[in-house]
Amino acid sequence: MTQASTIEAESGTAPEPVTSRGEAPGTVVIDTVTKRYGDSTAVDGLSLTIEAGEFISLLGPSGCGKTTTLRMIAGFEEPDAGDIRVSGRSLLGVPPYRRDVNTVFQAYALFPHMSVAENVAYGLQQKRTPKSEIRDRVVDALDLAQMRGFADRKPTQLSGGQQQRVALARALVNRPSVLLLDEPLGALDRQLREEMQLELKLLQSRLGITFVFVTHDQGEALSMSDRIAIMRSGRIEQLADADTVYARPASAYVAAFVGQQNFFRGAVAERGAAVDSAHALVRGASPALQEGTAGLAAVRPEFVSIDADASADASGAVNTARGTLIGVSHLGETMQYLVRLGDDQSLIARRPSPEAPQLAVGDAVVCSWRAESVLLFPADDAASAGGYVAPPTA
Structure with a gap:
């Protein structure tokens, strides 16, 4: 299912047309982006186009620039040069809360005093979404994350995998065009991490939302991604599907x-x-x-x-x-x-x-x-x- 058909199915409206730039809703374009911290260059003239509805992983060791790239898409960092566009719209100078993206971090950052449902609803409440709509969207998001039966529990009553699902539901309830995931499975044990890999891929295939996944774990990238961007010193060393990266590495x-x-x-x-x-x-x-x-x-x-x-x-x-x-x-x-x-x-x-x-x-x-x-x-x-x-x- 494409992202456009998902939007139509959920809202009952026609999908948003392709923008004047020719970039479909959910497309992410990183155009010759550079980010420096003092004398250190974290991202060096990076260019990458992520297609709408694609699951792409940014893979590399610590310090290669993958998390900085994700943070610039999210709006937590601003590039020193270049442009970043989502759905054809430049994000330069746009604050994080006005970007059609949501981020899931390794640290789930759930409010411990709130129930699961209240955690998921929080962002919609801040946007002053009508209560009836909040209720329906929270139920839908919890269903997607298979957590409706835990709606009244507090985060401390959940396992690590369940907390991760709540964090996903909280991000998905906003129905973003792009979901950014910054090593979200890093805190889980091996067996649970492998189970969540399968669930994430199935969820992304079902929704058709663009997923940008940052990881240093090659197994995660290989098992889930449509394409993998191997990063090195702020640049992309190779961009290809898992079979190509594994069998025909560029370097x-x-x-x-x-x-x-x-x-x-x-x-x-x-x-x-x-x-x-x-x-x-x-x-x-x-x-x-x-x-x-x-x-x-x-x-x-x-x-x-x-x-x-x-x-x-x-x-x-x-x-x-x-x-x-x-x-x-x-x-x-x-x-x-x-x-x-x-x-x-x-x-x-x-x-x-x-x-x-x-x-x-x-x-x-x-x-x-x-x-x-x-x-x-x-x-x-x-x-x-x-x-x-x-x-x-x-």
Whole structure:
């Protein structure tokens, strides 16, 4: 359902027409925006168009500019340069309470002395909305958040997940064109966080409202987003759907931040199709680098096979590396193996539990993987790569 059809269904009126700028209701345009704090640049000439009804995540480590970007859309910060538009309207100089957006924070900020229904109704009361309309809209919002049965409870009588739903209902009751979510699941335990991820995505699909979600958790971004903007130093390193970001990262920075990687550093060989590292000649499926330069090869743990060295026949494998098994971890559906290749590097392999080999710490092992599973990057990205390269071992 699109946002326009949602508005029509809820209000019984025709949807708002596309603006003169050609930007549909709920579209967010960030146009070459810069934000500085003293000598530090938090957001650096950022441009991004978020389509109406899209679920987009701003993903990156602390200090990359994602929360500052969200706060500028919300109106809690003003850009030093550039423009921000929602539904074709520039927000420069517009106070937060006059913007057609609502924000849900990690800290729920519920009024402890008010009931759930009173918390949800508070914003409408401040706008002097008629009481009959407040009552109907609060019921609708609580239904959306599956919290109507808790309407008379106080926040202290609710679990963390229930409080999060109340915070969502409080934001949705205003029927904003854009909902901003600033790491709203960060305070929840893992199981509840995963449940809320599913609920958020289902809710957004049902409403058709534009969701802008800020997180440093790659799992959250991958599981919910239509597109993901990977941010680095106030800029977007890559903007794409989850499949593209995971399988075809634009840089070593993205490859390292999304998922986990085994990185091999060395000289580019075989006409640009391989990296000759200290522990393995790592071949890719096609030339990607300039031979003789410094390169970086990456392979994800789930693509690495592992067997006991004595019994393994890896002679036909395109890529192999031998080492000593120094750790085995049961991850439920997968088994994880940590292999020491040398004093300066280790490698991670993950295999589905039903087919995982029976190996013990101290075993000599051989790891292998296909050339199609290898990503090749120039070495100038290596300094920012956060993939798995173990520290020196004794």
